[in-house]
Amino acid sequence: MEFSNKTANLSGSSIRDTFKALANNKIISFAGGMPSSAFYPADEFASIAQNILNTNPAKALNYGITEGYAPLIEKIRNRATEQNILDNTSENQDSPQILVTSGGQQAINLTAMILLNEGDGVVVENPSFLGALNAFRSFGANLYGVPMQNAGMDIEALEKTLTTNKNIKFIYVIPTFQNPMGVTTSLQKRKQIIDLAYKFNVYILEDNPYGDLKFNPSTPSLPTIMQLEREAQNRGNVIYTGSFSKILSPGLRVGYAIAPREIIDKMTVCKQVQDVHTPLIPQMIVNDYIENFDLNKHISKCNAHYSKQCSHMLNCIDRLFPKNSGIKATKPDGGLFLWCYGGKKDSATLAKEALDLGVCIVSGNGFLPNSTDSTSSFRLNFSASPLDKIEEGIGILSKIVG
Amino acid sequence: MEFSNKTANLSGSSIRDTFKALANNKIISFAGGMPSSAFYPADEFASIAQNILNTNPAKALNYGITEGYAPLIEKIRNRATEQNILDNTSENQDSPQILVTSGGQQAINLTAMILLNEGDGVVVENPSFLGALNAFRSFGANLYGVPMQNAGMDIEALEKTLTTNKNIKFIYVIPTFQNPMGVTTSLQKRKQIIDLAYKFNVYILEDNPYGDLKFNPSTPSLPTIMQLEREAQNRGNVIYTGSFSKILSPGLRVGYAIAPREIIDKMTVCKQVQDVHTPLIPQMIVNDYIENFDLNKHISKCNAHYSKQCSHMLNCIDRLFPKNSGIKATKPDGGLFLWCYGGKKDSATLAKEALDLGVCIVSGNGFLPNSTDSTSSFRLNFSASPLDKIEEGIGILSKIVG
Numbered sequence: 001m002e003f004s005n006k007t008a009n010l011s012g013s014s015i016r017d018t019f020k021a022l023a024n025n026k027i028i029s030f031a032g033g034m035p036s037s038a039f040y041p042a043d044e045f046a047s048i049a050q051n052i053l054n055t056n057p058a059k060a061l062n063y064g065i066t067e068g069y070a071p072l073i074e075k076i077r078n079r080a081t082e083q084n085i086l087d088n089t090s091e092n093q094d095s096p097q098i099l100v101t102s103g104g105q106q107a108i109n110l111t112a113m114i115l116l117n118e119g120d121g122v123v124v125e126n127p128s129f130l131g132a133l134n135a136f137r138s139f140g141a142n143l144y145g146v147p148m149q150n151a152g153m154d155i156e157a158l159e160k161t162l163t164t165n166k167n168i169k170f171i172y173v174i175p176t177f178q179n180p181m182g183v184t185t186s187l188q189k190r191k192q193i194i195d196l197a198y199k200f201n202v203y204i205l206e207d208n209p210y211g212d213l214k215f216n217p218s219t220p221s222l223p224t225i226m227q228l229e230r231e232a233q234n235r236g237n238v239i240y241t242g243s244f245s246k247i248l249s250p251g252l253r254v255g256y257a258i259a260p261r262e263i264i265d266k267m268t269v270c271k272q273v274q275d276v277h278t279p280l281i282p283q284m285i286v287n288d289y290i291e292n293f294d295l296n297k298h299i300s301k302c303n304a305h306y307s308k309q310c311s312h313m314l315n316c317i318d319r320l321f322p323k324n325s326g327i328k329a330t331k332p333d334g335g336l337f338l339w340c341y342g343g344k345k346d347s348a349t350l351a352k353e354a355l356d357l358g359v360c361i362v363s364g365n366g367f368l369p370n371s372t373d374s375t376s377s378f379r380l381n382f383s384a385s386p387l388d389k390i391e392e393g394i395g396i397l398s399k400i401v402g
Numbered sequence: 403m404e405f406s407n408k409t410a411n412l413s414g415s416s417i418r419d420t421f422k423a424l425a426n427n428k429i430i431s432f433a434g435g436m437p438s439s440a441f442y443p444a445d446e447f448a449s450i451a452q453n454i455l456n457t458n459p460a461k462a463l464n465y466g467i468t469e470g471y472a473p474l475i476e477k478i479r480n481r482a483t484e485q486n487i488l489d490n491t492s493e494n495q496d497s498p499q500i501l502v503t504s505g506g507q508q509a510i511n512l513t514a515m516i517l518l519n520e521g522d523g524v525v526v527e528n529p530s531f532l533g534a535l536n537a538f539r540s541f542g543a544n545l546y547g548v549p550m551q552n553a554g555m556d557i558e559a560l561e562k563t564l565t566t567n568k569n570i571k572f573i574y575v576i577p578t579f580q581n582p583m584g585v586t587t588s589l590q591k592r593k594q595i596i597d598l599a600y601k602f603n604v605y606i607l608e609d610n611p612y613g614d615l616k617f618n619p620s621t622p623s624l625p626t627i628m629q630l631e632r633e634a635q636n637r638g639n640v641i642y643t644g645s646f647s648k649i650l651s652p653g654l655r656v657g658y659a660i661a662p663r664e665i666i667d668k669m670t671v672c673k674q675v676q677d678v679h680t681p682l683i684p685q686m687i688v689n690d691y692i693e694n695f696d697l698n699k700h701i702s703k704c705n706a707h708y709s710k711q712c713s714h715m716l717n718c719i720d721r722l723f724p725k726n727s728g729i730k731a732t733k734p735d736g737g738l739f740l741w742c743y744g745g746k747k748d749s750a751t752l753a754k755e756a757l758d759l760g761v762c763i764v765s766g767n768g769f770l771p772n773s774t775d776s777t778s779s780f781r782l783n784f785s786a787s788p789l790d791k792i793e794e795g796i797g798i799l800s801k802i803v804g
Contacts, residue, residue, distance in 0.1 A: 254681075266403075
């Protein structure tokens with residue numbers, strides 16, 4: 001069987017494969033990137049869905065336009081304006097537009113589709129979100145990893161990467177509560193990334209699915225790169241992607257892209273050939289939830305929970321991991337993940353051993369731009385397991401981490 | 403703005419653009435490919451959606467696996483077995499697998515993604531479904547059109563096309579109630595297409611969204627190409643795509659691909675990088691509808707309606723179009739469309755004039771593999787407008803068709 005060049009070596013995400021393993025057993029999972037299912041607003045969604053289908057069935061069940069459900073686009077615009085991602089000047093030809101996508105993943109995919117020819121380069125944080133890395137690979141891109149530090153990319157290494165390599169089209173960053181590390185790129189580094197994007201004439205893909213999940217009230221909320229770029233030279237070289245997966249429900253698959261009109265227009269044409277439009281019922285559920293309930297209050301409730309979960313996991317690691325393992329954990333101010341690094345055992349080996357003992361973690365190598373590299377680092381999700389399972393799971397890991 | 407080579411010249415579907423024009427006015431539309439909205443089972447869906455969210459919220463709202471919702475996959479398998487698309491031998495490593503996709507469009511897109519390198523060829527019916535043509539273009543494919551006759555492709559021209567052109571990867575066919583023409587490929591031609599695919603070692607993409615919509619009881623149901631290929635040499639070179647858009651609701655965006663395991667596995671990996679998985683609520687609505695209601699009865703009811711609609715439109719054309727226009731219409735045994743051909747006026751001009759007079763048709767040029775060609779042919783949808791609007795719309799067209 002001869003597959004196309006760009007997909008011949010594409011392999012499945014180890015996380016997605018893990019989900020299949022999880023489907024039918026009682027494994028303690030620190031693997032997924034999902035919210036706690038106890039917090040899904042299922043009752044609200046049930047009454048919304050019934051209402052939509054009773055009162056507006058033709059709208060919900062017929063074809064929709066590719067751009068997305070118009071009332072939802074307005075909700076996204078209002079929310080983005082409140083958060084200074086967009087400014088509040090009236091909409092005009094030059095102001096950024098919004099495309100509703102089938103999850104944040106599709107927004108990332110469409111960015112790659114419109115910008116990349118085979119062999120073009122993408123600069124990525126090392127480590128980074130493997131769903132995005134695989135999307136870039138599927139367009140035949142070369143990935144250039146820039147080492148992550150405590151407050152974001154090593155800017156010197158970023159400049160060197162941009163200087164050395166030709167045909168780089170964009171820099172992919174998750175500036176807030178990064179996946180997989182949980183770290184946040186500092187204000188200074190955000191500005192430096194923008195300056196370097198200007199200097200080397202490349203785009204920035206700012207992926208921000210976790211930005212709302214800030215649970216440490218003592219850390220300031222940093223402006224997005226899209227806001228900072230507007231306040232700098234406003235060249236319109238930032239494509240921003242967001243999602244309702246982490247703040248409402250991933251199974252709805254509703255995300256979005258915000259970018260200058262010319263870019264959104266091209267992404268819209270490309271979305272047409274992928275899936276015509278995002279299903280309407282999920283879009284309408286998100287819209288009606290925002291319209292009739294308090295999304296920010298819902299997020300606050302989740303964040304209070306995640307704060308406890310994260311603290312507890314860090315506390316368990318501190319108490320239970322052997323001191324001589326060398327393992328340290330990042331201390332996120334928000335998001336869903338922390339990152340364990342500095343250990344000695346290969347993380348792919350560790351993940352296999354852990355699964356045999358009933359604990360699921362994600363080995364770090366999947367997050368590396370060079371997928372054949374190995375690492376002792378691994379990712380832990382703290383949002384989805386009950387506190388006693390966190391204690392039990394970290395206890396099991398402590399016996400094998402090194 | 404410099405877009406990627408493969409997307410730089412990609413433009414929006416004229417049909418999708420038409421939908422936007424339709425959103426806010428009272429135009430008589432013969433444009434869309436949607437079922438009659440009077441027949442959406444909205445009440446059933448409302449109770450199903452509420453039940454799903456009340457009883458199974460974690461399943462509905464959390465991430466799912468990329469392959470699709472397992473009970474729905476079983477439903478699709480059973481239905482495909484009943485229809486002889488799959489045989490009823492027990493499932494084994496070699497039997498075809500199923501991938502649930504975000505509409506039939508994504509199944510077509512993923513087929514192109516796994517098979518096509520830039521510059522590869524795809525043989526298509528001329529005219530053909532423009533959503534598929536655009537998907538192939540988005541991978542940088544060369545499209546080779548084979549003229550359609552009353553009973554499917556001109557087989558001699560097909561053989562010549564396969565002989566003359568190199569790097570052809572697959573033949574794209576809509577054998578039953580074709581879009582845009584409404585014609586059905588004969589049994590003989592189906593077998594000849596399979597023979598030629600064997601001879602030239604290419605795949606067949608069999609797109610069958612309309613197969614269930616047979617409303618003429620006097621014509622036989624022909625076996626699918628997938629069935630005929632299995633009964634011939636069973637080389638596994640057919641990729642079959644289906645959809646619930648035309649038999650239940652297009653806004654749900656639930657379709658599927660059926661193909662040998664190796665192909666479905668690669669398509670699954672590719673779907674992961676596009677949208678992770680199809681949203682669960684739409685998948686669960688389709689599944690629970692099939693489980694608790696009589697889908698075939700629903701389809702029969704729709705078909706009885708479409709039969710009347712189609713007859714009425716043909717009758718109106720016969721009565722109202724000027725005899726000297728030269729226009730003939732195909733006489734479909736099923737599906738949603740008929741095709742008017744043999745006229746003198748350029749169809750793009752006609753479509754514009756018609757829209758000014760409040761009638762929306764789809765000009766034929768969008769369906770041509772060479773998108774800069776022009777044609778006097780045009781497509782009419784007969785399923786979505788009430789009978790009096792069909793009469794009124796055809797009456798308006800009759801004044802301008804030439």
